[in-house]
Every structure is written in C-alpha cells, then in structure tokens.
Amino acid sequence: MNDKFRSVPVKSSEITPYSQYISRREFLKAAGILSGSALLAACAPKVAATVMPGDEAPPAEVKFDELGDPSNTFEDITNYNNYYEFTTNKEAVAPLSEDFNANPWTVEVYGLVRQPKTYGIEDLLSKFTQEERIYRLRCVEAWSMVIPWSGFTLSSILNEVAPTSKAKYVRFESVYRPEELPGQSSPFYPWPYQEGLRLDEAMNDLTILATGLYGKPMPNQNGAPIRLVVPWKYGFKSIKAVTKIELVEEQPSTLWNSVGSTEYGFYSNVNPERPHPRWSQASERRIGELKRRPTLMFNGYADQVAGMYAGMDLIENY
Ligand SMILES: Nc1nc2c(c(=O)[nH]1)N[C@H]1C(S)=C(S)[C@@H](COP(=O)(O)O)O[C@H]1N2
Ligand SMILES: [Mo]
Numbered sequence: 001m002n003d004k005f006r007s008v009p010v011k012s013s014e015i016t017p018y019s020q021y022i023s024r025r026e027f028l029k030a031a032g033i034l035s036g037s038a039l040l041a042a043c044a045p046k047v048a049a050t051v052m053p054g055d056e057a058p059p060a061e062v063k064f065d066e067l068g069d070p071s072n073t074f075e076d077i078t079n080y081n082n083y084y085e086f087t088t089n090k091e092a093v094a095p096l097s098e099d100f101n102a103n104p105w106t107v108e109v110y111g112l113v114r115q116p117k118t119y120g121i122e123d124l125l126s127k128f129t130q131e132e133r134i135y136r137l138r139c140v141e142a143w144s145m146v147i148p149w150s151g152f153t154l155s156s157i158l159n160e161v162a163p164t165s166k167a168k169y170v171r172f173e174s175v176y177r178p179e180e181l182p183g184q185s186s187p188f189y190p191w192p193y194q195e196g197l198r199l200d201e202a203m204n205d206l207t208i209l210a211t212g213l214y215g216k217p218m219p220n221q222n223g224a225p226i227r228l229v230v231p232w233k234y235g236f237k238s239i240k241a242v243t244k245i246e247l248v249e250e251q252p253s254t255l256w257n258s259v260g261s262t263e264y265g266f267y268s269n270v271n272p273e274r275p276h277p278r279w280s281q282a283s284e285r286r287i288g289e290l291k292r293r294p295t296l297m298f299n300g301y302a303d304q305v306a307g308m309y310a311g312m313d314l315i316e317n318y
Contacts, residue, residue: 070146076288121225138235158170167249
C-alpha cells in the first residue's frame, strides 16, 4: 500500500498494563492534569462482576485505554446495545438476540478488487492474527464506553483482495434475515443496514474487524460473529454482523444517512464542535460515571486520523 494509507499504529506496548497505568496517573497528577473525580475513579477500578449464563471463564478484569480510562464492565458492554435489527430498546437487545445463529457465517469481499473472495468466519479467525484493541466507543446519542475488542485490521483483508485503482470507497452490509430479525419488519429503515468508509479510512490502522471482546467470541448483541469498529467515528458507523464488503467507486448510501441526511453525515467523525441538530455533542456520558465528560475531537484519536481530513471543512463535511 502506498504511504498515504499509513498511520501510527496502536502498538500492543501501548495497551497499558495496570502497573504502568498507576505510574502514568502519578505522573499526570504531578503535572496537574487529573481532576479529583478522575482520581477517585482510578482508586477504585471496577471489575466486571457478572458472569453471563454459559460463561465458564472468571469475570473479565478491567483494562485501560491509552488515556488511562478503565474499560466498561462486560455486563455494561453486553446489556446496553444499539442493534435495530432486534429492537430500538437498548436493554432488550441482549435477551432478544440470544438465539441468533452466527455460525456458519461467510463474509463476501468483492467489487473493484483483483481477487474477490468469500471467507468463512473460521478462515478469518485463523488466517489473520487476532489482537486486542482497547477503544472508546462514542455513540451519536452522546454516551460512550471503553471496550476491549479483539480482531484484526480491515486493511489486512483489503490488501489480500487487492482493490483496483478505481476503488475509492468501501461499502459494508449487515445480515439480512427479515423472518428472524424482528426489527427488519419496520418500514422506517431501509434494510439491510449499510455503512461506508472512504478507502483511506478503511485502510487506517485503527479500523478493525472485531471478532470478540474481553477475550471471548463476539456476543450476539455486539454484532456476532464479526463487526466493524471505527473508533474515531460515531458508533453507528461500526456496523455489526457484517456479511458483505464491497469496493466501489462512488460514495455508498448508508442507512442512517438515508434516514436523516442532516443529522447523520457520511463522515460522522466525532466532533464536539458540530452539534447534532437536536443536541450538543460537546460532552458525553461515559456509562458507569456520574459526571459528563468533554467529548474529544475524533474521539481522542486525532494524532492517528486528522491527517486524512487535512484541508477539509469538518463542519460542512459532517
Ligand atoms: N447492523 C447494525 N450495526 C450497528 C447498529 C445497528 O443497529 N445495526 N447500531 C450502531 C450503533 S448506533 C452503535 S452506538 C453501535 C453499538 O455497538 P455496541 O452495542 O457493541 O456497543 O453499533 C452500531 N452498529
Ligand atoms: Mo450509536
């Protein structure tokens, strides 16, 4: 791939172990960077206490992102979900998705590529090195979580199918099973769920296909068996239960953009300065915290992604 597709990767050495996290916080405290409430949270890191039915593993331990923020509990991450194929009720996605069958599963990668290929989920798990990425997820509704995903870079699969020079965008499509997914009978949404990225965004090292979280296979409610994660964009760009990846020339249509183009743009980069027409995006509620916290430009990933938008008006191109 050529240079414009490179960015600073999150090395596994940057996935902060607890001991380093504590000393990093001592440093930040000395530098006067930490507020009192942040310190309180740091003194009592939460550990996921609930083991879901069928889990044999002990409760997952809290992990920390590169800013020193603790991961949300497994319980929070798997019981507060947006997944409109099931329901618009975030607390009801988990029970309603219990019987969803994510195996067998294939992902078709096609379009403007030299080597189109259909992968079985087992091929994707064995062929590509699965690594952990602890990312902030910022929903456009102004709540957020920290989630320890496992998965692999989208670029690794795109490099294998070899996009042609005509390919400018990537279009993603979710599972379509209207007889099984109650939300897909709703006439208010153009099913199947679709999303899109510009090719350079898709090739960015932060962009992953996630196959699990907290070291377990992806729970149904989080998009089993494989979903996109684009951490500097609002959560709806991170499409779940991906079945198709198509390389295309024109900017693809997306579900949320076609439902409300003034509310949900194609880019949808997290931007505290561009309010949603119905609410501010300047702050957010981190699930598990009491006080709101300021929203960070590009959700805190500006160093790795801002270069892709150099010279672009990010208010116009929301
Ligand atoms: N197919 C599909 N993907 C989807 C959604 C959806 O309704 N259907 N919701 C999106 C939204 S709005 C958010 S915030 C995230 C939530 O991911 P999580 O439930 O794993 O936290 O998934 C995104 N991906
Ligand atoms: Mo969202």
